[in-house]
Amino acid sequence: MRPLLARRMCAPLFLSALAVPALAQPGAAEVAIRLDDRQLRAGGIELGRPEPETGPSELTLPGSVVVPPAQLRVVAAPAAGLVEAIHVAPDERVRAGQAVARLRSTELVEAQRLFLEARTQHDLAAEKLRRDEQLYRERVIAERRLIVTRAEHTAAAAALDERTQMLGLLGMSEHEIAELARTRRIQQALTVTSPIAGVVLGRAATPGERVSQAAPLLTIGDLSVLWINVQVPLARAAALVENARVLVPAQGAEGHVLRVGRTADAATQSVTAVAEVSRGVEALRPGQAVTVALQLRANGTPQWRVPAGAVVRHRERSWVFVRTPQGFAARPVTVLNETAQFTSIRASLAATDQIAVRGMLALLAELAEADLG
Numbered sequence: 552m553r554p555l556l557a558r559r560m561c562a563p564l565f566l567s568a569l570a571v572p573a574l575a576q577p578g579a580a581e582v583a584i585r586l587d588d589r590q591l592r593a594g595g596i597e598l599g600r601p602e603p604e605t606g607p608s609e610l611t612l613p614g615s616v617v618v619p620p621a622q623l624r625v626v627a628a629p630a631a632g633l634v635e636a637i638h639v640a641p642d643e644r645v646r647a648g649q650a651v652a653r654l655r656s657t658e659l660v661e662a663q664r665l666f667l668e669a670r671t672q673h674d675l676a677a678e679k680l681r682r683d684e685q686l687y688r689e690r691v692i693a694e695r696r697l698i699v700t701r702a703e704h705t706a707a708a709a710a711l712d713e714r715t716q717m718l719g720l721l722g723m724s725e726h727e728i729a730e731l732a733r734t735r736r737i738q739q740a741l742t743v744t745s746p747i748a749g750v751v752l753g754r755a756a757t758p759g760e761r762v763s764q765a766a767p768l769l770t771i772g773d774l775s776v777l778w779i780n781v782q783v784p785l786a787r788a789a790a791l792v793e794n795a796r797v798l799v800p801a802q803g804a805e806g807h808v809l810r811v812g813r814t815a816d817a818a819t820q821s822v823t824a825v826a827e828v829s830r831g832v833e834a835l836r837p838g839q840a841v842t843v844a845l846q847l848r849a850n851g852t853p854q855w856r857v858p859a860g861a862v863v864r865h866r867e868r869s870w871v872f873v874r875t876p877q878g879f880a881a882r883p884v885t886v887l888n889e890t891a892q893f894t895s896i897r898a899s900l901a902a903t904d905q906i907a908v909r910g911m912l913a914l915l916a917e918l919a920e921a922d923l924g
Contacts, residue, residue, distance in 0.1 A: 584917045586878035596910030598874055601855035601900050609798075609844045610790065610888055614781035614826070616839040622773035624746050628762045629722035632656030635740060636758050637768070645745045645771060652743040652756075652768050659721050663737045666714040669707070670732055676700075676707035749773040752837065777835050778809070779826040781843055785815055786869050786886045788822050790897065796846040797826040804831030808845065847887060852897040854887065861908045862886060862894050863915050871898065872914045874905040881918045 586594075628634075635653040639645055683700040686692045718728050722741045731737070755767040762768070779799070783791060788811060795808045806828035815822050826843060828835065835841070862869050862884065869886045872879040884898035900906075907914055 580883065581873075582881040582918060582921050583875070583877065584872070584879045584881060584914065584921060586917075591878075591910075594910045594913035596907050596913060598905040599858060599861065599908040600902065601857050601871075601898075601904060601906060603902060604854045604856050604895060609846050610783070610787055611842060611844050612781050612783060612787075614779040614841055614843045616835045616837055616841060617778050617780055618752070618772040618774065618837050619776060619778050619827075622747075622749070622776065623752075624749070624771045625767050626651060626743060626745065626769040626771060628654055628756075628764060628766045628768055629720065629741065629743065630654065630656040630658040630662075631762065631764045632658065634756050634758055634760050634762060634768070637754060637756065639751050639769070641751050641754060643751045645749060645751060647745060647748045649745045650742045651745050651751075651771075653740055654722075654743060654762075655740040656721075658764070659723075659741055660737055660739060662714070662717050662721055663731060666711075666718055666728075666731065667735055667737075669711040669714040673704075673707040673711040676704040680704040743768065745771055747771060747773055772837065774832065774837070775829075777828050777832050777837070779806070779828060779835075779841065779843055781824040781826060781845065782816075782819065782821045783811070783824050784821050785867060786864065787888075788824075790847055790885045790887050791824055791845060792847070797828070798844045798846070799828065799831070799835070799841050800844060802831060802834035802841065804828045804835055806830065852885070853900065854895060854897050855900055856893050856895055857906060858908045859889065859892055859894050860911060861906055862896060863911050863918075865915060865918055869896070870918065871896070871900075872907040872911075872918075873900070874907070879907065879914060879917075881914070881921075 633655045635655050637652050639649075639651045645651060680700050680703075683692060683697050687694065687697045715728060718731075719725075722743060723731075723738075727738070749771045751769055752772045753770040755769065756762055779797070791808060791811050793808050793810060797806045797808055799805070806826050809825045809827045811824045812822040824845070826845070857871065861871055863872075864870075865881075868883050870881045871884055873882050882898060882900075884896040887895040887897060889895075
């Protein structure tokens with residue numbers, strides 16, 4: 552049902568629509584609307600001409616800087632215990648393997664004890680196997696006893712490997728494990744190191760705090776490449792293509808469109824385009840709000856500038872109304888950029904075409920009526 556305002560403004564147009572139905576072909580590129588001069592004046596429709604635009608096409612949109620997920624690392628506590636020290640501060644640069652925290656843990660002490668016990672059992676099993684192999688060669692013992700001894704040695708080796716892997720999961724390096732096996736001296740604390748080179752983006756623990764195993768201590772990010780999440784209105788999403796150039800003029804950064812989202816936000820009716828920035832990233836900060844210019848590739852369709860009111864939205868598409876001898880043709884367009892006065896579009900238009908710039912409510916009502924018909 553049409554709004555009451557549209558009924559009052561466009562009564563002659565509605566009578567005409569009843570007498571001569573608007574032409575709308577399913578799947579057609581445009582929708583024809585039949586109007587004569589008298590109905591055009593009654594609807595307050597004014598006409599204008601599109602102005603051709605030259606130069607590179609671009610969209611200017613807001614965005615926010617984020618760290619790519621693959622470049623984020625959460626440094627967690629390898630074992631439950633007491634945080635003795637945090638060696639780095641937020642925004643500090645760190646190297647891969649650099650000590651970032653120290654943790655005192657009873658779990659670590661117990662794991663080392665079990666490792667030494669498994670190491671002792673393995674050494675005993677190896678010695679027993681060596682002795683039984685010698686006795687078997689001398690035909691002193693039966694083969695059955697040698698088979699049992701070999702199985703015991705295999706089980707002891709598996710237990711030792713398990714305890715070695717456990718120490719590795721608790722944060723001990725191969726050198727530290729070898730030193731433990733040599734000296735048999737148990738450590739009470741372990742050093743937590745950075746897995747990557749980057750910048751400390753946040754601290755989740757403080758010295759003196761007791762933490763559980765896998766509790767986050769620090770977040771470290773590699774900022775050599777950053778992403779910008781750009782919120783693109785649905786009306787403009789069709790104009791974007793992957794790998795298109797992206798500029799951040801205020802910060803002098805540059806990159807390209809990585810991907811354009813396929814799902815829309817229900818609240819804002821926009822999609823997220825992800826731009827990867829690799830040049831000038833030093834001027835960007837994660838969480839920073841920026842304005843980006845997304846360059847659009849030429850696709851053979853001319854670009855025009857029309858008054859802002861000349862473009863309407865209907866059924867999730869943008870339209871302009873082009874004057875024809877029979878009335879108007881509602882033609883779909885791609886919106887590139889919008890200001891308070893003008894809208895840049897891509898459309899199959901000619902410089903001699905006349906388009907409606909006022910009285911859009913009447914024509915939009917006729918377009919909706921044509922779709923219903």
